[in-house]
Amino acid sequence: MTLVLKGLSKSFQGEGKTEVQALSDINLEVADGEFVSVLGPSGCGKTTLLRIIAGLDHATGGSILLDGNRIDGPCPRMAMIFQEYSLYPWRTVLDNIAFGLEMKGMEKQRRREKALEFLELVGLVDFAKNYPFELSGGMRQRVAVARALAIDPQILLMDEPFGALDAQTRNMLQRELLDIWEKTKKTVIFVTHSVDEAVFLSDRVVVLTARPGTIKDMVQIDLPRPRDRTGAEFARIRRYVLDHVEKTAFSSKV
Amino acid sequence: MRYLRFLLPILLIIGWEVASWVVNNPFIVPSLETVIPILLHPFSPAYTLGTGSLVENASVSIQRVGLGFLVAAAVAIPIGILMGRSTLLNDFFDSTIELLRPIPPLAWVPLALAWFKIGLTSIVFIIFIGAFFPILLNTVDGVRSVKKTWIEVATTLGAKEQQIMTKVVLPGAAPTIWTGLRVGFGIAWMCVVAAEWLPGISKGLGYLILYAYNFGQTNLIIAGMVVIGVIGLLIDFVFKQVEKKWFSWRGLER
Numbered sequence: 018m019t020l021v022l023k024g025l026s027k028s029f030q031g032e033g034k035t036e037v038q039a040l041s042d043i044n045l046e047v048a049d050g051e052f053v054s055v056l057g058p059s060g061c062g063k064t065t066l067l068r069i070i071a072g073l074d075h076a077t078g079g080s081i082l083l084d085g086n087r088i089d090g091p092c093p094r095m096a097m098i099f100q101e102y103s104l105y106p107w108r109t110v111l112d113n114i115a116f117g118l119e120m121k122g123m124e125k126q127r128r129r130e131k132a133l134e135f136l137e138l139v140g141l142v143d144f145a146k147n148y149p150f151e152l153s154g155g156m157r158q159r160v161a162v163a164r165a166l167a168i169d170p171q172i173l174l175m176d177e178p179f180g181a182l183d184a185q186t187r188n189m190l191q192r193e194l195l196d197i198w199e200k201t202k203k204t205v206i207f208v209t210h211s212v213d214e215a216v217f218l219s220d221r222v223v224v225l226t227a228r229p230g231t232i233k234d235m236v237q238i239d240l241p242r243p244r245d246r247t248g249a250e251f252a253r254i255r256r257y258v259l260d261h262v263e264k265t266a267f268s269s270k271v
Numbered sequence: 272m273r274y275l276r277f278l279l280p281i282l283l284i285i286g287w288e289v290a291s292w293v294v295n296n297p298f299i300v301p302s303l304e305t306v307i308p309i310l311l312h313p314f315s316p317a318y319t320l321g322t323g324s325l326v327e328n329a330s331v332s333i334q335r336v337g338l339g340f341l342v343a344a345a346v347a348i349p350i351g352i353l354m355g356r357s358t359l360l361n362d363f364f365d366s367t368i369e370l371l372r373p374i375p376p377l378a379w380v381p382l383a384l385a386w387f388k389i390g391l392t393s394i395v396f397i398i399f400i401g402a403f404f405p406i407l408l409n410t411v412d413g414v415r416s417v418k419k420t421w422i423e424v425a426t427t428l429g430a431k432e433q434q435i436m437t438k439v440v441l442p443g444a445a446p447t448i449w450t451g452l453r454v455g456f457g458i459a460w461m462c463v464v465a466a467e468w469l470p471g472i473s474k475g476l477g478y479l480i481l482y483a484y485n486f487g488q489t490n491l492i493i494a495g496m497v498v499i500g501v502i503g504l505l506i507d508f509v510f511k512q513v514e515k516k517w518f519s520w521r522g523l524e525r
Contacts (some may be wrong), residue, residue, distance in 0.1 A: 073423050098429040102420045106520035107442045117428035119438070150523035157525065168428055 018084060018171050018204060020047040020070075025079035025228075027065055038063050041229035043079065047204060048173075054207045054222045056214035062230030063208045064176055070206065071097045071174050096165035097174040101181045103161050104149040107180065108195075110160050117168035135163040138197060140149060155186040162197065171206045179214070191217055195242060212262060216255050217244055224261045232263045240264040278284025301490035309494035319491060322482055323474060325498055327463035327512025331474040333502065335391070336463045339398025340456055346399075347387035347406035348448060349456075354407075356440070367409065376462045378399040380469065389471035394463065413444030418524065446518035453510040460503050 022045040030060060031037040039062040040087050047053050057063045068074040072091035096117070104113050106148045111132050114117075118128035118153055135144050139159040158178055166172055191214060198205055201220045209215050216238060224234040236258050244251055283304065291302035309318045313325040322328070354361040379400050383393040417440050425439045467477025476499050483491035 040407055071427050073426065091426050091429070091430050097424070099420050102418055102524060103424050104525075105421060105439070105442070106524045107445070115437075116425070118432055120425070120428055120430045147370075148520060150520055154525070164428070174427075184427070230291075266310065 018049040019082075020206075020258070022070070022084040023080050023082065024186065025066070025070060025076050025081065026071065027062070027074070028077050028229075038229035040069075040076075041231045043230070043232055044222040045223060045232065046084070047206060049171075050204055051218045052198060052201050052205045052207065052218060054209055054219040055225060056209060056212065056215045056222050056258070057225030057230065058227050058262070059210055061225045063225050066225070066230065067097070067174050067176050067206065067208050073097070073186075073223060093168065094170055095172040095174055096168055096170040097176065098158075098161050098165050098178045100177045101154075101157075104157055104164075104226070106149050109146050109148060110152070112209065113160055114164045114167050121168070123205060131191060132163075132167055132239065135167045136160075138147075138200070139163045139193070154182050155190055157184065158190060159193070163195070164198070166201060166203070170203070172206065175205060175207045176209075177209055180209070187214075192243070194218070199242075212255055212259050213246070215256055216251065217246060222258055231266075237260065272274040274515070293407070298487050298489050301493060304364075305490040306493045306497075309491060313498075314480050319479060320482065320486055320488060322479055325479075325494070328474055328476050328479045328495075329498055329502060332467065332476045332499075335466070335475065336398055336459050337457070338371075339395040339463075339512075340389075340402045340459045342395065343399045343402035343455060343459070344406055344452060347403050347451075348410050351407045351410025351442070352414055352436075355411045357445070360441060361411070362393060368404070372404045372408075376458070378467055380466070384469065385454050389469060394466040394472070397466040398459045398462045402459040405450040405454040405458060406448070410444065410448050413447025413451070414440060416447060417443035446514065449510070449514055449518060453507065453514070455504065456506060456510065460499075460506070464499060 022043050025040060025043040026038070027040040028036050028038045031110045043066060045053075053061045055066060065074060069076050072088070075089070081094065083094065105116065111129060113122075114132035114135055115128040118131055123131070127203075133142065133145065136145055138161055140147075141156060141159055142161070144152060144156065149160065152160065161178070162173075175223070179190050182190065194205075195218065197203075207218060217237055222236045222238065223232055224236070225231065237255070238254055240250055240254065287495065288303050291297075291300045294300045295508035307345045309325070311319050315331075316324045316327070319325060319328070323331075350364065354364055358502070376397050379397060380393075387393045390504070403509060409452060421439050421443055422435055425435050456485045463475070464477035464480075469482050472478050476495055480495035480499075483489070483495060
């Protein structure tokens with residue numbers, strides 16, 4: 018599997034007649050099993066980029082190629098995980114996870130068994146019959162991850178999935194996500210504004226500038242996992258990425 | 272104070288009884304001894320001036336309301352869903368609805384008589400008008416309150432347009448639609464009493480209390496009003512119980 022973004026751009030009608038360029042000439046190649054973070058200040062269009070890949074928004078220019086085939090619209094080989102408010106409050110945890118399978122027409126017994134496997138993967142088997150409002154924020158995001166994995170996508174698109182969580186829960190879920198990623202061998206495209214998060218998780222960090230969002234730098238991170246946030250090497254890379262982000266943030270202000 | 276709610280009704284009953292002694296005119300304030308026997312014999316036509324028992328009249332009224340209410344729901348919910356989903360259809364319907372909505376159901380009586388003559392159709396029409404608008408407006412509201420993320424999740428998990436409707440939009444809007452049904456039924460119940468005052472009607476609780484008035488039997492008027500109140504209360508209670516059981520997630524979306 019390879020995902021290729023070719024000259025992707027997006028503009029939309031702003032107030033009055035002004036055309037706002039949200040993304041401009043995005044070129045990116047994501048390899049099979051790679052963990053790529055898209056890092057940038059808020060308003061840089063990183064969420065828009067992810068939404069375009071997910072087929073929820075349309076690019077105004079360029080193309081997306083999955084194994085050489087152009088895709089345009091939602092694709093069953095990808096699943097998206099949102100920041101919050103994504104679980105269906107009227108469904109139990111198990112039925113939330115089974116949602117995608119239900120859409121495919123899988124019969125009830127089988128999809129529940131399957132959903133239970135993924136519930137196990139995220140360590141929430143005891144909560145199968147609970148409703149989302151009975152869970153903590155971290156648990157809800159675990160369910161969202163399980164639900165995305167249940168349809169067996171090749172690519173996970175994650176839009177600041179841990180952004181609404183407290184720091185501790187956030188760190189815990191990052192470690193769990195890496196475990197799951199190593200077990201399932203999915204490709205992950207992870208949007209975040211946290212340098213720390215990007216450096217901790219990724220094989221590669223893509224730094225986006227603001228308005229128009231475009232790729233300024235890519236940082237390969239070869240640090241072995243599990244990574245030690247307090248280590249000297251981690252701090253060095255973190256500093257390096259931060260410099261890039263700040264540099265691009267300043268340059269885009271001009 | 273669990274029992275505080277019973278205090279005022281008890282005081283009112285005592286006050287009523289005292290007033291009946293002081294006024295000493297059963298046409299103005301009939302004593303409880305003349306009202307209670309009627310309520311204690313709901314199946315006996317002997318207490319209702321030969322117009323059929325309380326239960327008989329109540330069941331006629333309930334059937335009329337049920338019919339008008341069901342027709343209103345069957346028309347209002349689909350239109351409401353379309354209006355909630357499509358701004359185009361909303362713009363198309365909205366002005367007409369806003370114009371018709373403030374007209375009280377009873378203002379439609381002369382027109383109902385002109386169109387449908389005296390009989391069931393006229394009554395059902397009045398009830399329909401009463402129940403229609405709350406159901407419609409709540410349905411529109413409910414559909415609009417369905418979170419965009421819920422729909423996008425479904426899209427990325429491979430749901431088709433029709434599945435999004437039945438598995439996301441409808442369940443997401445259901446609590447608000449249910450509120451519309453509850454309010455609509457309450458108004459319909461008020462309308463039936465008035466609609467039963469139309470000429471040529473010879474059954475129903477509304478008819479019964481008007482008939483009792485013509486014979487100066489205020490105790491029967493009171494008994495009829497109590498039955499109307501109790502039935503309204505019971506039905507509202509059922510609506511609320513269903514709401515508690517099925518839609519307890521409302522307001523807890525996270």
